[in-house]
Amino acid sequence: MVTIFVKREGMTKKKSLLTEGCLQYIVGVKDVQDVMSGKWKYRIVAALYYTEKMRFMELKNHISGIAPKVLSSELKDLEMNHLVKRTVCDTKPITVEYELTELGKSLNGIIEAMGVWGIKYRKSVLKK
């Protein structure tokens, strides 16, 4: 933890700061929170991670409870941030496939960390 001085409202004040490393992490964490915002994105990414590739309806059926509007919107976000790739197949009635990009797949580390912690958390809370 460090202290720096900031000028604000005409006077110089002390301000404590967390260390560089910590700050970087916090920015990174914030990015993840932004990119994975909302209620469904982790489940979408996890579903795609385990199935490689899915169509809109498959995805919708896989993620119980999600409304089409919401799924569509979440997928757009993910696509916009290069985590998901969308492919339109030129079939009779059109078909669209969604899959993770390499970047999207790399989220696995986070998801795994969360999964592992969650399991330990349950056990820990169980003891009380």
Place this chain on the structure above:
Amino acid sequence: MVTIFVKREGMTKKKSLLTEGCLQYIVGVKDVQDVMSGKWKYRIVAALYYTEKMRFMELKNHISGIAPKVLSSELKDLEMNHLVKRTVCDTKPITVEYELTELGKSLNGIIEAMGVWGIKYRKSVLKK
């Protein structure tokens, strides 16, 4: 069967936890999302992780932008789920110290994973 506390539908509810077979992992992710819900909890936990112990105002000044009401509420959630320990010190004007429990500290793995990914993500997106 255990219970944790989740904010959902506007009120804090008990949530039952059951041990399951293979989807534990996804369930774990959901638990983390529940327990770390909202806009500020990761930053609070990160701040406490790097400073060991802080008083309410210190914490508030460290986390720029957070309103006291919100900080208070977030801390209550964290305390309720055994991630943060609150200690009232019997000083002249009372003083309260917040620190992570062992369980809270164990979140470090997740935070680090997110931090690392976030940093890589920036670099990756920057190239495009």
Place this chain on the structure above:
DNA sequence: CAGAATCCCTGGGGATACTG
């Protein structure tokens, strides 16, 4: 099938002021 269009609603937060 893959979404877009609508309508609606609530609850998470922000800002500010107050209290023991």
Place this chain on the structure above:
DNA sequence: CAGTATCCCCAGGGATTCTG
């Protein structure tokens, strides 16, 4: 200092219907 108490607002989602 360490929080409550109020008031307010809007964007994230839900449910449903429509379209190319």
